[in-house]
Amino acid sequence: MAHGPYAIAKEDGVIFIENACPGDELELEIYDQRKDFAYAHIIELLEASELRAPEPPCKIHKICGSCQWQHIQYDEQLKFKQQNLTDLIPGVETPAIVGMDEPWNFRNKITYPVEVVGKTGRVKAGYFKRNSNELINVKHCPIQYSIFDEIMDALKEQMSTRGYPDKLIRHIMLRSNIDQSEILLCVVLRESMLDKEFRNKLRVDLNKIQEKFPQIVTTSINYNDLSTNVILGQKTEVHNGPGYITETFGGIKLEISTTSFFQVNTKQFLKIVEQIKSAILRTLSEEKGTSGSHKLLDLYCGIGTISLSLAKAIPELDITGIELVESAVENAKKNAEINQISTAKFIHGKVEDLASPEPSAQSPQPYDIVIVNPPRKGCTNKVLNDLGQLKFKQLIYVSCNPSTLARDAKHLEQFGFKIQSLQGFDMFPHSFHFETLAVLTRE
Ligand SMILES: C[S@@+](CC[C@H](N)C(=O)[O-])C[C@H]1O[C@@H](n2cnc3c(N)ncnc32)[C@H](O)[C@@H]1O
CATH class of the missing domain: 2.40.50.1070 (OB fold (Dihydrolipoamide Acetyltransferase, E2P))
Structure with a gap:
């Protein structure tokens, strides 16, 4: 499976086929021939792969733009996502992707x-x-x-x-x-x-x-x-x-308004936040002896879901969240109040403008840890270059697109960042999408 809606067949080049499953024997019709690859439709499924799901529950799954992988057994989808991740970011030991026990009725x-x-x-x-x-x-x-x-x-x-x-x-x-x-x-x-x-x-x-x-x-x-x-x-x-x-x-209450972002799979996102907490607690325990608070910058913070979960569990963090959408920042501020959290503050604006390496009243540097959770297109070069200049050791990158995560991690190598751990989470069963938590560190 490609990281996309297509299965790949190889013969004198590569053929991308929608609704196919590795192991299928198929009669195909090429509808778009390029120099090194082609796209094909299935004319006939001659022999079905044993990895196919016996009866996908959705009658329109073959044509609907939402689920591209519903015809594949769920456990096998997870293996293909794992393969996509290691193909896109090779050379890092990656534990098995965290799937859902019940991968239906999850979209909120x-x-x-x-x-x-x-x-x-x-x-x-x-x-x-x-x-x-x-x-x-x-x-x-x-x-x-x-x-x-x-x-x-x-x-x-x-x-x-x-x-x-x-x-x-x-x-x-x-x-x-x-x-x-x-x-x-x-x-x-x-x-x-x-x-x-x-x-x-x-x-x-x-x-x-x-x-x-x-x-x-x-x-x-x-x-x-x-x-x-x-x-x-x-x-x-x-x-x-x-x-x-x-x-x-988890342990916090969140108000979510119409135009604010909230992750669509609440159960799986809880698991990601738990792993972020563990990663930070590990770092803090390694730095035992450094007294006082630890400054954390949460970029693209939305309604403060990650910031406030961390603030509740780890009181010694001093958190600054930055978010573009005004309603989300208002939610984040109110959510801090509702949960009686005074160690997290939220700023409205563009990460490009506010995560600058120049210390300012709004930006209480130096930071110890930075979290980024950008949209699918990843971080801009400006943000990556600013992160490179900021003085901190640990970067936690939560990504819904492993391709842009791979690109951004490569960009950050020039500033000494290396991926220390990588973990996939299936937030979007039956589609090719998944979430990845990467922890990067530098000396
Ligand atoms: C994937 S969401 C993550 C939100 C949050 N971390 C969470 O888990 O709920 C990305 C967020 O980045 C915000 N955003 C997009 N571009 C931005 C920018 N240039 N500066 C600041 N925030 C931005 C979006 O409004 C959205 O809330």
């Missing part, structure tokens, strides 16, 4: 694109077909919390009678806490298409769905008129409720 958030069909006004919502913008009207998705199927079904039915025009509603987002006692519903709209009539209809719909599902504690409307693929716009209105849901994560 969905964001469905929406379409209104022709004159019937029927509302469709779900996922796009792979490599296309054709929308599949998803009725059941086995990787998400099952309550989302019920809510989306009821909402779509309700909305289908209202005559909403197509393109007014861009997305519907649902996010839940782990025990599913609090759910947040957000409708993303094109504000330029919203008149009084539809505003009223939408209010009725949001009220009705909340009556039907009292666990929906917050309903909100987000406005996005941009023609990009960024889902959420800058403006959010809370229609009803406090504007957030409350999660209990």
